[in-house]
Every structure is written in structure tokens, then in C-alpha cells.
Amino acid sequence: MxxxxxxxxxxxxxxxxxxxxxxxxxxxxxxxxxxxxxxxxxxxxxxxxxxxxxxxxxxxxxxxxxxxxxxxxxxxxxxxxxxxxxxxxxxxxxxxxxxxxxxxxxxxxxxxxxxxxxxxxxxxxxxxxxxxxxxxxxxxxxxxxxxxxxxxxxxxxxxxxxxxxxxxxxxxxxxxxxxxxxxxxxxxxxxxxxxxxxxxxxxxxxxxxxxxxxxxxxxxSKEKIYCVCDEYDFIYNFLNKCDKELMKKLFAVFLYKKFKAYWWNLKRIDNKFKLDFIKRFALEFEPVIDKLDKNFFTNGEIRELKEIIKDPENFYKRYKSPFFKLRKKGARLKRKIKSLFKNDK
Structure with missing residues (x-):
């Protein structure tokens, strides 16, 4: 056969x-x-x-x-x-x-x-x-x-x-x-x-x-805190070794997917690990904050990242607030409505 x-x-x-x-x-x-x-x-x-x-x-x-x-x-x-x-x-x-x-x-x-x-x-x-x-x-x-x-x-x-x-x-x-x-x-x-x-x-x-x-x-598994970070390190190292020019072309979208994955992970992990993960978030994005491409990132996302980098502990306090969650829900609804109008055209 x-x-x-x-x-x-x-x-x-x-x-x-x-x-x-x-x-x-x-x-x-x-x-x-x-x-x-x-x-x-x-x-x-x-x-x-x-x-x-x-x-x-x-x-x-x-x-x-x-x-x-x-x-x-x-x-x-x-x-x-x-x-x-x-x-x-x-x-x-x-x-x-x-x-x-x-x-x-x-x-x-x-x-x-x-x-x-x-x-x-x-x-x-x-x-x-x-x-x-x-x-x-x-x-x-x-x-x-x-x-x-x-x-x-x-x-x-x-x-x-x-x-x-x-x-x-x-x-x-x-x-x-x-x-x-x-x-x-x-x-x-x-x-x-x-x-x-x-x-x-x-x-x-x-x-x-x-x-x-x-x-x-x-x-x-709410205690798998940094596995997502390990994956993005693995992706960067693999592609950089395989084809550096390709990695340069994809770096902007790589940062975008990494940001989205880190944000998803922050919501997923146990509350007792969130502050430590926010600090890791800040540590990894501080060196590239000026390289974020606005074709991918919204102004609000860049502003939030700057807040995380500037003071992770203060950001964590805001993150725990119910008003923060309401604002996030509102932003998601706004994007959804915008997407629906886009698809109707």
C-alpha cells in the first residue's frame, strides 16, 4: 500500500x-x-x-x-x-x-x-x-x-x-x-x-x-505560568537560526502574536501568579516597545504596554479593578461592531 x-x-x-x-x-x-x-x-x-x-x-x-x-x-x-x-x-x-x-x-x-x-x-x-x-x-x-x-x-x-x-x-x-x-x-x-x-x-x-x-x-492548568513565554522564545530562536531575513520580515507580526498570547495567558493563570507574570511581560517588552508596529497594535494596546513597563505593580492594581474589566469588555464590543460593519461592506 x-x-x-x-x-x-x-x-x-x-x-x-x-x-x-x-x-x-x-x-x-x-x-x-x-x-x-x-x-x-x-x-x-x-x-x-x-x-x-x-x-x-x-x-x-x-x-x-x-x-x-x-x-x-x-x-x-x-x-x-x-x-x-x-x-x-x-x-x-x-x-x-x-x-x-x-x-x-x-x-x-x-x-x-x-x-x-x-x-x-x-x-x-x-x-x-x-x-x-x-x-x-x-x-x-x-x-x-x-x-x-x-x-x-x-x-x-x-x-x-x-x-x-x-x-x-x-x-x-x-x-x-x-x-x-x-x-x-x-x-x-x-x-x-x-x-x-x-x-x-x-x-x-x-x-x-x-x-x-x-x-x-x-x-x-493555571500553574503553567511561563510555557507561553517558552514557546515564543522557541519560535524566535528557531526562525532566527533557520532564516534571519525571514525573521526580520515577520518580527512585527511576531511581537503582535506574542503580545496577544501573553495577554491571553494573563487572564488564564491563577491569580496568585498574575503579578509575577506582569513583571515578566514588562521585562520582555521593554526592549522592543519602540519597535511595535501600529499596523498591528492599537494606540490603546501600546499605551497599556507602556503602563505595564513603567510600573507593573501599579498596573496589577488597576487590572484587578472591576472598572478595568468593564472597560475591556467595552473595547471588545467596539471592535466586534467595527468588524461586523467591515464584513458587511
């Missing part, structure tokens, strides 16, 4: 969800696949389940990881994959059964390094459609070098629901950050792949289901 797509499923103690994830891979309507399960020596029955399923389906391979690191596991999968393309299904998510078929058809038609679909966020109670790009004009066409900055600026961080040319991954020796556990490594893979790809195609249909209510997910 000629392997067209390698499906990577990294796992660790995922018995609650792994059956649904693996079932969605095994039952893909597209059959020219291999399924590589990279397990970090689970002790909750996950590994035993995978071995049992492997006995039923010769397309399943199991690789044991000696590190409990999503990034390390992904890198093992990148190394072992044999397909023309690869895709990732996380062990608490699942793919639509025609995901590989639809994405591979687009790959044959457009021959891009990355073919990427929208995704569906879901919990036990509801589903919510999420676009990969907030700009409709970026869909259904081949995106090239001139589109990268706009694409990165307006995209949801998600490496899922996509297929990547394996030759592209290996040409640039693309890797995930090998930090401990599941620690937002999708951030690095997302930014690096979009930055280095020669061509990208966005498909406006949700083909991947991303679980939002797994209590063990890294997004719910």
Missing part, C-alpha cells in the same frame, strides 16, 4: 478519550494512511488499548516515548512518518471521517505545503465553529509569501485540521518545542510552519473537532 497520509496521535494517560480519537483515524474514508500512536508510557490503560487495536489493524504503529513531552512525541512522529503528508489528531480530540479525503483532494489540486481547514470547538454540551482565519479573503486560494503576515496576524493558533507535506517538514527540519507535558507546543508548530511554507491553502469547512472540556488539558 502506498501511504499518502501519516496520522500522528500523541498520547499520555488518555484512556477517557483515546478510543474516540483512534476510531476517527481508523474509520477515515481515505484508506491510504498509516496511524502512528506515540505514547509516553501511559499507565491508565491507554497503552494496552492501543496494543489491542494494533492487533486488529496493520496500519497502526506504536512508538513509545521515553519523555512525557507532547513536543518530543510529535518530533518522534515527524521522524517516523512515511506518508506524502502528515496530520495530527490529539488524543482528546477527533477528526471528521472524511477529513483526510477532503484535504488530500485539495492537496492534489493545489499542491501546497499546507492544506488547512476550519475546526469545531466542542464540549459535552455544545459545539462552536471556529474559523482558522478571521479574514474571509484568505480562503479558497493559494496563499504565497506576500500573504504570510496577514495570515499569521488573523489566524487562530491551531495546527490541527491540516495536512503538511512531509518533504516540507523535513526540508526545514521543523520541530516542536520539547518542553514538559502538553505545554502549548501547538503555538510553535503553528507559527513556524506558516512562516516557512511556500504555499498554503485554507478550506472553509470544519473537519476537526477540538475538545474544550478536558480538565487535564494544558489550557486549564
Amino acid at each position: 502506498s501511504i499518502k497520509i501519516s496520522i500522528l496521535i500523541p498520547s499520555y494517560n488518555s484512556i477517557k478519550y483515546i478510543k474516540e480519537a483512534l476510531k476517527s483515524a481508523v474509520n477515515q474514508t481515505f484508506k491510504d494512511i498509516e496511524i502512528i500512536c506515540i505514547d509516553a508510557n501511559s499507565n491508565d490503560g491507554t497503552l494496552e488499548f492501543l496494543k489491542e487495536e494494533q492487533r486488529k489493524d496493520e496500519r497502526i504503529r506504536i512508538i513509545l516515548s521515553d519523555k512525557k513531552s507532547l513536543g518530543y512525541q510529535l518530533n518522534l512522529g515527524f521522524k517516523e512518518a512515511k506518508g506524502e503528508y502528515l496530520t495530527i489528531i490529539e488524543s482528546d480530540d477527533y477528526a471528521r471521517l472524511d477529513m483526510c479525503e477532503k484535504l488530500y483532494e485539495l492537496a492534489l489540486k493545489y499542491n501546497c505545503d499546507i492544506i488547512k481547514s476550519d475546526i469545531m470547538h466542542f464540549t459535552r454540551r455544545e459545539k462552536q465553529y471556529k474559523v482558522i482565519s478571521y479574514e474571509a479573503n484568505l480562503y479558497n486560494k493559494i496563499l504565497k509569501e506576500q500573504d504570510k503576515i496577514e495570515l499569521i496576524q488573523h489566524s487562530l493558533i491551531a495546527y490541527q485540521g491540516a495536512i503538511y507535506k512531509l518533504d516540507f517538514i523535513r526540508k526545514f527540519k521543523i520541530k516542536a518545542n520539547e518542553s514538559d507535558g502538553a505545554s502549548f507546543q501547538d503555538t510553535g508548530v503553528f507559527f513556524i510552519t506558516l512562516s516557512l511554507a511556500d504555499s498554503i491553502y485554507l478550506h472553509n469547512e470544519a473537519l476537526y473537532f477540538y475538545r474544550k472540556d478536558n480538565e487535564n488539558s494544558s489550557i486549564h
